[in-house]
Amino acid sequence: MEEHEGLFRSYLDSRSLKMTRPRKIILEAVFAIHEHFDVDILYDRIRKKHRDVSRATIYRTLPLLVESGLIKQSLRCQAKDHYEHIFGHKQHLHFICNRCGRIFEVDSSGIEQDLRKLASGTGFRIEEINIEANGLCSDCGK
Amino acid sequence: MEEHEGLFRSYLDSRSLKMTRPRKIILEAVFAIHEHFDVDILYDRIRKKHRDVSRATIYRTLPLLVESGLIKQSLRCQAKDHYEHIFGHKQHLHFICNRCGRIFEVDSSGIEQDLRKLASGTGFRIEEINIEANGLCSDCGK
DNA sequence: ATTAATATTGAGACTCATTATCAAAATACC
DNA sequence: GGTATTTTGATAATGAGTCTCAATATTAAT
Numbered sequence: 155m156e157e158h159e160g161l162f163r164s165y166l167d168s169r170s171l172k173m174t175r176p177r178k179i180i181l182e183a184v185f186a187i188h189e190h191f192d193v194d195i196l197y198d199r200i201r202k203k204h205r206d207v208s209r210a211t212i213y214r215t216l217p218l219l220v221e222s223g224l225i226k227q228s229l230r231c232q233a234k235d236h237y238e239h240i241f242g243h244k245q246h247l248h249f250i251c252n253r254c255g256r257i258f259e260v261d262s263s264g265i266e267q268d269l270r271k272l273a274s275g276t277g278f279r280i281e282e283i284n285i286e287a288n289g290l291c292s293d294c295g296k
Numbered sequence: 297m298e299e300h301e302g303l304f305r306s307y308l309d310s311r312s313l314k315m316t317r318p319r320k321i322i323l324e325a326v327f328a329i330h331e332h333f334d335v336d337i338l339y340d341r342i343r344k345k346h347r348d349v350s351r352a353t354i355y356r357t358l359p360l361l362v363e364s365g366l367i368k369q370s371l372r373c374q375a376k377d378h379y380e381h382i383f384g385h386k387q388h389l390h391f392i393c394n395r396c397g398r399i400f401e402v403d404s405s406g407i408e409q410d411l412r413k414l415a416s417g418t419g420f421r422i423e424e425i426n427i428e429a430n431g432l433c434s435d436c437g438k
Numbered sequence: 439a440t441t442a443a444t445a446t447t448g449a450g451a452c453t454c455a456t457t458a459t460c461a462a463a464a465t466a467c468c
Numbered sequence: 469g470g471t472a473t474t475t476t477g478a479t480a481a482t483g484a485g486t487c488t489c490a491a492t493a494t495t496a497a498t
Contacts, residue, residue: 230372247411249415249418249420249422251420252423258418258420260414260418264410265407265410265411265414268406268407268410269389269407269427269429272402272407273391273429273431276391276400276402276434277433277434277437278391278393278400278429278431278432278433278434278437279431279432279433279437280391280429280430280431281394281429281430281431281432282429282430282431283427283428283429284426284427284428284429284430285411285425285426285427285428286425286426286427287411287415287420287422287423287424287425287426288422288423288424288425288426289415289420289421289422289423289424290420290421290423291419291420291421292418292419292420295419295420295421
């Protein structure tokens with residue numbers, strides 16, 4: 155059993171929820187994607203292999219994966235919520251090119267540390283950080 | 297004529313768009329609000345004084361204000377897009393309390409400077425920055 | 439295994455923010 | 469003032485995300 159599966163399973167247990175077949179399929183599909191994804195992307199990939207996972211169940215399962223700390227909701231793009239892995243991935247921020255639409259991931263550990271320092275000064279307890287910058291990537295900016 | 301009105305007017309001119317009565321009303325209302333706002337908040341405030349500005353026109357005008365550099369689209373809250381001023385406001389980031397929903401603005405000039413340094417190293421040309429952290433505010437975190 | 443108690447599912451109806459449409463009204467330029 | 473072009477308000481349409489509910493799956497206990 156892969157590690158993310160074990161983590162998800164213990165999250166489910168702790169809430170007396172069940173590891174069902176659709177949830178397992180969704181979990182595997184999520185961790186087979188190594189970039190950002192939205193529900194449609196995930197749905198299409200799952201449907202190539204399985205006929206029996208509905209959009210509704212995907213919409214229901216993603217918050218569980220977020221709650222369990224395995225993924226997080228990150229940017230919003232084309233009016234859709236996007237998700238990304240936390241488990242097994244470094245902290246990073248996003249540079250989003252306004253022209254070609256590509257999303258670049260950049261290490262953000264230094265900046266996040268500053269941010270946490272800033273927060274602790276105000277008494278705010280950070281649970282999640284999102285940093286993004288829009289602009290022109292090096293290709294489009296020429 | 298207030299400065300933001302002049303700026304908006306020259307943006308409209310540059311695109312051969314017209315400064316109409318509804319657009320002027322919306323502009324004034326936007327700059328009479330000194331926090332984040334969404335379309336509903338704006339619509340309610342405008343409607344207290346004017347019967348003749350429709351939601352449709354607000355939805356049409358906000359992108360013009362964004363494009364002209366006076367405001368920007370910031371966070372998304374309760375499934376609604378939110379906007380905030382750029383003109384006349386300092387750079388700041390948002391701490392969003394997951395419990396009470398309050399949004400705290402914190403000066404972000406130091407962090408943004410680091411971010412720009414990081415970007416210039418990668419050749420990315422930043423046009424806009426959004427930094428936010430979710431968690432518990434000092435009241436809710438006790 | 440069977441059962442019973444509970445959780446979960448798929449399908450589709452529903453919500454609601456946002457966008458598109460279009461005829462009527464306003465605007466700017468001559 | 470007339471005319472070409474923009475803009476507007478009202479309303480219909482869109483579409484991501486949520487909710488409902490009867491049918492099904494899961495778990496733990498027998």
